[in-house]
Amino acid sequence: MKIIIAGAGEVGFHLAKLLSYESQEITLIDPNKDSLMYADSHLDIKVLKGDATSIRILTEAKVSTAELFIAVTSSQSTNITACVLANQLGANKTIARISNTEFIDFKNKGGFTKFGIDELISPEQLAAKEIELLLNQSVFNDTYEFENGALTMLGLNLTNPAQIIGKTVREAAQMFPNVHFVPIAIQRFGSHLTTIPRGDTMLTEGDHVVFITSKGGDEELCKLAGLFKTEIKNVMILGGGRIGRKTAKGLTKTQGRFNVKLVENDKERAFELADRLPNTLIINADGRNVELLEEENISEMDAFIAVTGNSETNIISSLVAKNRGVKKTIALVENMDYFELSHSIGIDTLINKKLLAANSIFRYIRKGDVVAMTKLSSMDAELLEFIVNPNSKICDKVIKSINFPLTAIIGGVIRDGDGMLALGDFKIIAGDRVVVCCLPTSIKKVESFFY
Template identity: 70%
Template sequence: MKIIIAGAGEVGFHLAKLLSYESQEITLIDTNKECLAYADTHLDIKVLKGDATSIAILKEARVESSDLLIGVTASETTNITICVLAKQLGAKRTIARISNTEFINHKDEVGFIRFGIDELISPEALAASEIELSLKQSSFNDNYEFEEGALTMAGLTLSKEASFVGKKVKQAAKIFPEIHFVPIAIQRAGTQFTIIPRGDTLFKEGDNVVFVTSEGGAEELCKLTGKENTDIKNVMILGGTQIGYKSARDLSEKGYKVKLLEKNKERAFDIADALPNVLVINTDGRNVDVLDEESLSNMDAFIAVGDNSETNIMSCLVAKSKGVNKSIALVENMDYFELSQSIGIDTLINKKLLAANNIFRYIRKGEVVAMTKLNNMNAELLEFEVKATSAICNKVIKQIEFPRSAIIAGVIRDGVGLIALGGFKIQQGDRVVVCSLLKSIKGVEKLFL
């Protein structure tokens, strides 16, 4: 695919990096010479210095033959303008990064598609949604929902209390025949290799395992792994950033008792005025004594979403030392994902990764409805819609020549999530969730064309 990315900031660079690994033809546009120079020397892409709202610059980038244009500059109005111009100049599809979630909430009413904008994404809103889901499934360190929870991805580390440690997958299936979950990816403790489990795969203590569950499966998984899905009510948020604000607003509307710490006085008062149901405190929450004074030990969850990743991590470690059950940290460095498992932070949130996941489904072939990359694993979880022409349509799963390093995690039929085993027959209109190592994705895509 020929893809143009307007904006070489953190999201734009990260997207260009991931897409260049997939041998896509990437053109990165920005006015910042230093950002472009760094991208040019580190990535196999074309860079173009200039204002992406310039028709001349877009034509120089050959927008008329582009498959996708992504506007991810720091200005949402600039991104919207770029997408409108690009669509008029011949771009097949456009995506604009925005921060005002009102645009997303009213996109059908406003009719952005008529303007030439095919999709709107807000990394901040995606992060706030990820935080809310992590609190709802508090015993897991990685979560993702398909079709509003019809199927749910849940990641956790197996302790020795887990009932199936020491057993093979097929042995565990015989012992627990009515289980509403299936393992889809395993990373052994101390390794960087991702395993797509088969019947003879052995569960070991310390394994980082990703499951897909249907309704009721999360509760069963907690019981069998010795985890406890604690009911979270009291939440402390460190940082009045956009993500902190959106999280506080959304969580308070869902009935959580939220306390937000923000050191900037003006920002703290603005948030307090906008969110009357949130207790906003103007203080420097990086101070351990301050956290003690604000009853950190009485909180069920601590969410650090300040501007500094290291501060967020250290604050979460303080929270865990005070007995807080759930800790969530916003980080910018992807390398920290591996670190989180060893130091004890429950969940890490990364805006770049969330934005990339949201955009990647437009890169994949076939009718990809949703997708996510598994944290710290070399695998993707994709939701495909089955068409009448799909090679997989009207076939029983065990008869499908599926890549060995991929697995069908579940099927959503008529809004109901199902754990689909070998005898399950795929039908037109089904939404099939597949977990695949990156090397097998092209093979998986062909089954859904």
């Protein structure tokens, strides 16, 4: 697939890096020579210095033959303009990164598709939504919803007194008469290797296990893992940037559900936030000051969310919060290498804007009718939601009769809005939305079942 990316910043570089691993034909455009030199020396891609809103530059990049044009510069107006031009010059699909999320909320009214923009993404909004979902599933490390919660991905670390430690996947399933969860990926403690579990796979202490659950599956997992669901009420947010502001706004939308404090060091921004977030208590102070956090009763918080522009500040302050007894800690990080450390250093969840943006864009790369996709944090695996068409190879087949690769697993099926676990005797029909977890080695074979 020929893909052009406008913007060699953190999001653009990360996308180019991931896509280059899959042997896609990538051209990266940016006016900054240094950014392009770094990308050119580290990635197997083409680079082109120039303005992505220049018709000459787009023509030189051969945009007329591009199957996908992605504009992810730091300038919203540049991204929109570049996508409109790319569409007019022949690009098949376009995606624009925006900062004003009103454009997403009123996408149809704004007429963006008429202009030739197929998708709008906001990494900051994606991060805010991820945080809100994590607070709603507070006992789990990772979470992702398919079709508004018809099926949910949940991740946790197995520690004593989890009842499923020392049991096989099949034995764990037999502990409930009508099981509503199935494990889809496991990472052993101290290992970077991701495995797709089978019925005879043993669950051991320290495993990081990702499950697909239907309605009620989260409660079953809590019982088996020895976890107690606690309501998140008092929340402290460190950092009043776009993510902090969007998170506070989302959490206080339902009056009385969350009590939110937001700590912002910049005085001018703090006053601005106080005007824009009337239901949030804004504190103008340096959140790195431990005494300040204690004065603001950090030990009484149920959740601490660190989303400043500095990854190290976010990690250290989250560790301080955890040390003071905060149940749920979430930290925004830019360095992907930190993901491997999250569970060992004690932070519940790390989030990354680049990864969230890539997840949103990658479904356009995959073959078959992909409507949702996410990469598992700290794991080398993907979760994809495919729509089954009448001519799909998998249509009208019983799962156990399908020659599905061993490095992939069907986690569940959404039919007519209802989520259900898909075991061996389950028959897949046209219109089903099938959620698949697979390792990179089996992606192409999995795709072949759905187109």
